[in-house]
Amino acid sequence: MNRKSLFSRRKFLRLCGSSLLALWSFHPLEALAAKAKPAAESIGTAAKAAPVPPAQPASHGTEPVAADFDALRLRQLITADSRTSRTIMWESAAPQADGQLLWRLAGQMDIQSLSAAGRSFTEDDQTSYIHTAMVTGLQPGQHYEYRIIANGRGTAWQPLPAATAGPFKALIFPDSQCSDDYGTWRDLAQNAAARNPDTDFFINMGDLVDNGESSYQWRSWFDALAGILERLPFAPVMGNHATYDLNWKIRLPLAWLRYFRVPGNGSTRFPNYYYSFDYGPVHFSVLNTQWEELDPLRPGILEEQRSWLAGDVAASRAPWKVVLMHKDIINYEDLSSLEPLADIDPVGKALMPLFDQLGIDAVLTAHQHTYRRHDHIFNFAPADHGPFYIDTGVAGNVRYDVQVDPRFDKKVLPQPEVDNYLTLEASAQALHFKCFQPDGSLADEAWITKK
16 A cells, blocks of 8 residues: 555544554463462452472573463553552453462562453454453562463563663654554564663554554554563553544544553543553653544543643652653644644644643654654744654554654654654653664654753
């Protein structure tokens, strides 16, 4: 599919959206005397485990999950405070009434266990069982490891490092949606992870898949991250493609909501749609920019988030405040218009004044499938202060023809663009962003420092 056809479909969806409605080498675990508690709807309760077989060496992420063990798409999810907790999720083809998460200090004998909550989920005529367990009480900076057991079988031990309040490095991936088997996404993500072995966690900036109801696409997305999701905490951002059904009608983002248990936001109408978390010296607020798609089905997410964000930022004592959101703030379709602020997208008009008011340090976006560093913008104008904006680019094979906005686009990658990824290295004194092309070559970098 060429760029023009992809761009046309995207414009069609945008115009119509508001009116469309919709090893640890495995072996039997006979020595585990205490069986897991029955699965519950709650995340679970920690408990000391009975003795288990002799401890095996830590795998450090290199030992794969046993091929025939029914624990699919094992993943770590970010929590509000990754110094002391972590959410582990996996799927199975059959129910697992005795599914448990075990964890320990790396290589030690003292093992703790947690019963997992399991729920069935049917989507695109495919039924799976999604299991969730949240480890709490970790000690900051300690190196733990975890494994899954069920039905007398187990996975390999996987690394579970507890974060610290100090510097960190994160991988940032833009839209990963693909029009094929997600090979482009797989190669980019795997190569980026291999080149950055010191990564602490990673972010995907929305539109993880092209169609939010397609089981095949979700499986392909997960499979592309094999060896990464098991060992690195993941912070997902919801994009508009999560709200499309197989007929390209708008619907609630059911799959995204079930696949990723993100930190709570206190909402009764939009739980799991947006959230925040701390990592090192940065407080991240992860916003949902899909009110154009969601309002016909469940209105009010913009207003709710605006109120929530003010309280969320005010409650944080982190040196840096960073917003992650899918849709960009530039309206590239109206660059020739003479109307005031025609080049500011409705998302920008709705949120940028609040970012100015709250003193947000950086805003990362995606959606346009093009890397654009906008630099500081304050009061809808380029400035030497105010939030620092970066449209993070594209990590899949779906690419668009996007004009250059001379007012806001301070850095544009060579055209036609290929996929890219970013790193963020953060300390209490600075945020350092780097943009890389698929071969690992540096394409752009920017520093933000505290005055």
